[in-house]
Amino acid sequence: MAKHKITALYADENGEIFDAPGIGGMGRIGNDLRLLTPEDLIPLPDTADLMFLPDRQAVGMTKDGEVLSLVGQPVSAILPAGYTRTLMPAFHSDEDASQLPLYGYTAVVVYKDQLHAAAIYTDENHKWDPEHYNTKNLKKLVKQVKKDLPNNPLVDHLANCSLEWHCCTAENIFYRRWECGIPTSPVCNANCFGCISLQPAECCPSPQSRIKFRPTPEQIAEIGVYHLETAPEAIISFGQGCEGEPSLAADNISAGIRIIREKTKKGQININTNAGYTEGIKKIVDAGLDTMRVSIISAIPESYKAYYRGSYELENVKESISYALEHGIYVSLNMLYFPGFNDRVEEVKAWKEFLHELPIQMIQVRNLNIDPDAFIKIMPAQQGEYIGTRNFLAKLHKEFPKLVIGSFSHFTVE
Numbered sequence: 001m002a003k004h005k006i007t008a009l010y011a012d013e014n015g016e017i018f019d020a021p022g023i024g025g026m027g028r029i030g031n032d033l034r035l036l037t038p039e040d041l042i043p044l045p046d047t048a049d050l051m052f053l054p055d056r057q058a059v060g061m062t063k064d065g066e067v068l069s070l071v072g073q074p075v076s077a078i079l080p081a082g083y084t085r086t087l088m089p090a091f092h093s094d095e096d097a098s099q100l101p102l103y104g105y106t107a108v109v110v111y112k113d114q115l116h117a118a119a120i121y122t123d124e125n126h127k128w129d130p131e132h133y134n135t136k137n138l139k140k141l142v143k144q145v146k147k148d149l150p151n152n153p154l155v156d157h158l159a160n161c162s163l164e165w166h167c168c169t170a171e172n173i174f175y176r177r178w179e180c181g182i183p184t185s186p187v188c189n190a191n192c193f194g195c196i197s198l199q200p201a202e203c204c205p206s207p208q209s210r211i212k213f214r215p216t217p218e219q220i221a222e223i224g225v226y227h228l229e230t231a232p233e234a235i236i237s238f239g240q241g242c243e244g245e246p247s248l249a250a251d252n253i254s255a256g257i258r259i260i261r262e263k264t265k266k267g268q269i270n271i272n273t274n275a276g277y278t279e280g281i282k283k284i285v286d287a288g289l290d291t292m293r294v295s296i297i298s299a300i301p302e303s304y305k306a307y308y309r310g311s312y313e314l315e316n317v318k319e320s321i322s323y324a325l326e327h328g329i330y331v332s333l334n335m336l337y338f339p340g341f342n343d344r345v346e347e348v349k350a351w352k353e354f355l356h357e358l359p360i361q362m363i364q365v366r367n368l369n370i371d372p373d374a375f376i377k378i379m380p381a382q383q384g385e386y387i388g389t390r391n392f393l394a395k396l397h398k399e400f401p402k403l404v405i406g407s408f409s410h411f412t413v414e
């Protein structure tokens with residue numbers, strides 16, 4: 001009997017996947033490779049995809065504890081929303097390996113004759129289930145909304161996002177339900193290493209559809225009222241996947257919110273933001289914002305800056321959050337998560353200080369879509385040990401029992 005029951009995988013050049021009997025499946029945290037244990041694993045979710053990593057060799061561990069390069073490419077799982085990866089795939093790179101495209105590569109192995117991934121389930125939200133989107137009647141629904149709201153270029157933009165790029169938050173305006181994105185800003189004040197505006201973000205596969213015009217307050221308000229008035233659990237969200245930073249469009253957004261709130265008190269108005277432009281955030285909060293989700297990778301200024309490379313500082317982000325909290329806004333963090341980075345001892349200490357200073361309501365944990373080697377290279381060197389994802393989340397939970405930890409924005413108003 002093989003000693004290792006968790007078996008490594010590899011793929012040949014035709015993309016056929018094989019297991020490597022007797023070779024233990026490994027994963028990667030930060031820069032370290034280690035053998036996987038049953039506690040690391042969950043059955044691979046049905047809607048996960050498998051990807052191969054070119055210019056790299058899969059590795060596994062022999063029974064003697066030797067790390068062995070396998071003659072084949074590494075296989076990785078790309079998890080659906082709601083799952084947080086705890087280990088990345090283990091591999092050795094060729095010297096001239098090309099940089100990997102921006103995906104959340106997750107370790108995948110065979111365990112109990114089934115594919116398993118190194119991940120935990122962090123949130124449940126049926127609303128993002130693909131079965132709710134791209135249905136046969138979508139074209140018809142688009143036609144109807146175009147008829148209801150003629151001459152609004154935002155509607156045309158969202159129609160294109162829906163029919164061409166299958167963006168879920170764009171589609172929701174036509175399905176008349178839940179969270180609907182209203183893109184407003186073609187520009188950004190950051191230059192993130194893994195800019196979600198330039199990669200497939202969540203359910204939005206379309207870097208090309210980044211908005212190119214600046215919608216007026218009236219155009220914003222027309223869609224906002226239309227959606228908030230009638231849609232169940234209606235949310236309108238500024239700052240979705242492939243636009244720039246919405247607070248740079250603060251004048252138009254705040255004027256739009258004021259018009260909306262003169263006409264309807266229903267539903268929830270949300271912004272997804274890097275929160276670096278505090279003056280803009282203040283205007284939007286003052287106009288009647290309900291919820292704010294702040295993208296963040298670290299509570300240490302140097303680590304933050306290394307990734308966001310913005311024209312602002314972490315201090316500005318904190319000032320924006322503080323202002324929002326003082327004004328009764330529900331604030332969540334969109335924590336970009338990389339196993340072996342956010343859970344380093346020094347990062348954990350900084351997170352705790354941050355959360356004591358700014359008692360936000362929720363953390364949404366998001367797998368950082370990035371080439372692991374390229375990420376490690378640009379970030380400040382590790383100082384302390386990492387404590388592991390489960391441990392990290394458990395520590396936050398213990399120290400901040402009221403803090404909600406999940407993966408999605410939930411309907412929080414009314």
Ligand code: SF4
Nearest residue numbers: 188190192195196197
């Ligand atoms: S804040 Fe968003 S849009 Fe701006 S660079 Fe970062 S990921 Fe891209």
Ligand code: SF4
Nearest residue numbers: 161167170240241242
């Ligand atoms: S995220 Fe992109 S595709 Fe979706 S609505 Fe916004 S601009 Fe359109």
